[in-house]
Amino acid sequence: MLFNHSLNRETRYGCPAADLVLVNRFYTVGYSYYFRQAKWAMEIVDPDKKDMDEVARLNNFRPDFRVPKRFRADLSDYQGTGFDRGHLVASANQADENIQNSETFLLSNMSPQAPQFNRAKWRELETAVRDLDAKTNVLETYVITGPIFDFMTSIKLIGKEDKNGIEVPVPSHFFKCVLTENTRGQLHMWAFEMENAALNKPLADYRVTTAYIEQRAGMSLWDKLTGPEIEREKLKRRAMWT
Secondary structure, eight states: OOOGGGGGGGGTTTTOOEEEEESSEEEEEEEETTTTTEEEEEEESTOOOOOOOOOOOOOOOBTTTTOOGGOOOOOGGTTTTOOEEEEESGGGSSSSSHHHHTTTTTGGGEEEOHIIIIIHHHHHHHHHHHHHHSTHHHHHHHEEEEEEETSSSSOEEEEEEEETEEEOOOOSEEEEEEEETTTTEEEEEEEEEEEESSOOOOGEEEEEEEEHHHHHHOSSTTTTTOHHHHHHHTTOOOTOOO
């Protein structure tokens, strides 16, 4: 059963369009039939900010049977490809309860990521976002993450398009856009774009504007927020993390 995604806390400031919106208990995914993976995944980092030990990472990767079979990635599509099943909503962002962590291992929350990217600079960015959320003046941290496909370069495919599987295109880049609400009610935005490859520059070098990501990913972000101040915020290449 699919629920009204507008009721989810993480969609409070807007929800981009998608072929299929998948509402989970702790995050929301906009799925692309064309790309056989999420177009975006939206979350609140550690939504309840519980003061408790994190649960163990469950690693129970599995298909999402809410996605029609002809558009649905399976575990076999990743096997032997050299690409990781890369999280969009990070496992460590949702680690208060087993069910919460388990949800992040649905393949609808995965995109093919180069191991040297997923396990290094991408993980560093995920950790930096959690550190931002842990600041005492931050009430909530909203994050939207997704793939970008640069059609000016050759698109790699994994999987096998036959009666038992599909071909899944490998993103050339990934984006992560962050929106925080602080204790004074102020909203601040950060955005990052990273190539799906080994990277060695400081995180700050991958900062871009939210407006730039809107153009690159072809979607409107935080669209329930309007007005000149929001437009100026979207055009800022804000320093980390001020």
